[in-house]
Amino acid sequence: MAILKRYAVRRVLKALLTVYLVATGTFFLVRMLPGNPVEVYINTQMSQYGVSYAEASSQAAGLFSFNPNEPLIQQYGDFLAGLVRGDLGESLLAPGTSVLDIVFEYLPWTLFSVGLGVLISFALGITLGMLMAYWRESWLDHALSLIGSLLQSVPNYLLAMLVVVFFGVQLEILPIADMRGAYSPGVTPNLSFDFLSDVMYHAGLPITIYVLTTIGGWMLVMKSSTVETLGEDYVTVARARGLTDGRIRSAYVGRNAVLPLVPQLAITLGFVVGGSILxxxxxxxxxxxxxxxxxxxxxxYPVLQGILLVVTIAVVAANLIADLLYGRLDPRVRLNGEE
Amino acid sequence: MTEKVVISRRRALQLFGAGAAGMAFLAACGKSEQATSSSNSGKEFHGAWPFQVPPKGHFHEMEGMVDMIVGDGPYIDLVVLPPAMYLWKEQKYEGLLAESWALDAAAKTYTVKLRSGLKWSDGKPVTSKDMVTTWWCYRILRNVGWNYISDVKATDEQTVVFTLSNPSTVFERYALRKQVFSDAVYGEWAAKAQALFGAGKDLDSAEGKKLNTDFQTLRPDDVTASGPFKIDTKSINNAQLTLVKNDTGYAADKVDFNKIVLYNGETPDVTPLVLAKNVDYATHGFPPATVKEFTSKGIRILKPPVYSGAALYINFAKMPGFKDPKARQALAYALQRDQVGQVSLGDSGQPVKYMAGFSDLSVPQWLTAADVGKLLPYEHSEQKAVELLTSLGWKKEGSGWVGADGKPIEFEVSYHAEYADYSATGQNVAQQLAAFGFKAAGRGVTYSQMDVDLYKGNYQMAIQTWGSSKHPNPHFAFAQPLFTYNYPVAANQGGRGIDFDLKQTTSSGPIDFKEAIDAAGAGLDEAAQKASVAKVALAFNELLPVVPLYERYGNNPGLEGTRVKAWPADDDPIMLNAPYADNFTVLLMLQGRLKAA
Incomplete structure (x- = not known):
């Protein structure tokens, strides 16, 4: 137990250090982007709306409390002080609106759609992967391997655009205008079936894309893991004991073959935000x-930093959970006392 | 004692299974019954404009704010009206909230009389107090309109008088074209502004900075409307929003539509909706290939002039060989401007005809026929280009040009990598000039860095905008290349821009561009302004400080026969209205000329 506690404390401290380092890195990186918010605002007003420089710069002076010439180290100090207090500041472009309010308005939708997409993809992927392993070299294995490889190689944003163009515009099967957004206009968010059903209607396309573009990977990894497990001695012994195929598949092969995929699932869930941008x-x-x-x-800058911080925390937390959970799922690791 | 939770493999797998099953169940679900219908039974109009949703997006819609929900696009003119909108062909204003307006040159005042009997959506009457309140609030946001006035007062219920501190006809546009907001919402802020400035303080004082910051955090629950539509706040999500009829608003009885659905998104997001005929009208900048696809689907393309376009900017500090006007004239002759325009924008990129520094459409309005006749058209002629360069001592060695110093003429043409039109322009210009014999290559630069480079002079040649799509007065068109992207303004960004000396000599004599361009927009005497405009235009045409390439016309899809009956013919005067300044579709609605199908 003491080993476990020491291990957990060490991992948590390491996670906190990682978050700090990444937060610091992103703070400086976002400021290295070409053009600061004031310049981008002025140039956008001029190029997109035909506003004269005098008007645009005058508006910018009235709008931004942000001073791009403030020493970077002072900005960094303010950022860290805010971070310690759990205050990520206010949006530069929407003064008075806290970054946390903005992030939490958007984050649940991503967690929901990508999270659900990953879980479905995982569940389907491991099932199909097992089938491929059991019937390896059959037409099913070849067909699924081909489909899995193809789907894995298509970037998710490209597939999303293809779906919109072919099924929405060319074939007119999907009502793309209606399906945009997280829920329909005029709908009040609540816990009713009507609302949940509407949310699913809108999340359907993004989730389908996430499933299609990730399922190939799960299938192929699960197939190879299952093939490896099928060659284990305990499977041969189980067969020798006369256990049914169904029992061997579920209790012996499936459970053990899926173990290497669990930490990968946790890490994938941590990366949900990155995969959803386009x-x-x-x-x-x-x-x-x-x-x-x-x-x-x-x-x-503040919103950008806030999002990147949330992403970092999600990835680090997912890794931490995967590390701590793995010992629970695999008794062999627990028995070695080295979780 | 709490029960110990054990996470077993069985439980983990059960969870995944349950998730998949739940998904399968919910996937069978459909659109909410509460959802707003998108059929056209209720005379709907579908537009498109990018906006932010709350908490970022808000209803503090005053010019100068960011992330307003409709405030930075043309549709705000249907919700919160300005006193008037400009008819670009007729060169006159059409009154909306305002009944009349007048400039008193002797008294140095500008007077606006509002219509009586108009009401806000909260039932209160629209009065002069609303306009005065609005202008004091504009002052908190450092609005440029206050550069021309020292005071604004209501002399009766409907009359507003501006006291001009810097008399100029340019102010008329600021007075008439800026939205007027409700005193019920903004009155207390106007009072604070009056108290601040009345006490002799300004926005740089501690109190001024606080007032500015506090004002920006104002978040009204709704927009109090004076126009024929108001925002249905419950309809807003990040995909679309709806404007519903405001029955007491101005022109509510004339407008033939009951509802406007605005789809959120930039060009790539909106394109599939236009193709699927969900959008009736969009002002986005669609590339030629997309426009072709629209046309093939039977969608009409409306081509309103934008009064600006792309030009070739030369950094004279880095390319001193082009300081001689003959070298720039040679560039103008060498380039096939019609090809550049076609490649960049298809039929919406019209080659510049007069090369006067402002829109070809406005040239006959500001220049006499005699002056127009003096403008060189620079029609494509390789022979003339060669003659001009040869006269400078440049010569062709092999297939490439070398300067008088014997060094090859080589340069990069930088352009905004993300802008489809400017990318095509930059590449085509580089190709044409390379074919002519210069060692020229295109160079894409990310858009935010491109503007910084233009100010700081980190380029050799570049593609950038010329002209002005917001202001009819050519002063603003001249100011774009000669002030903004030249040392007078570029100095604010630590550079010298094109680094073109504003004191030059033409065949007619010396000219101080700074003085002449300022004079073109100053004062109350239009004849004197026209004389200054002519002086600058002729000098611009001869010296070509930048080489205008094409004038941009909108490629606005206008879907007819689905929800909208039809737009007017292309030669209708209103179709010459600049879509980003005084949008013709908005005006057509307010006039009752745009009918539902």
């Missing part, structure tokens, strides 16, 4: 990736 843009889905894209374009 898909959310294509479907105009109100997720954190959509917000990140817009914040980068407009150099809204």
């Amino acid at each position: 898909v959310e843009q294509v479907f105009q889905y109100q997720g954190i990736g959509y917000l990140l894209f817009q914040s980068v374009q407009r150099r809204d």
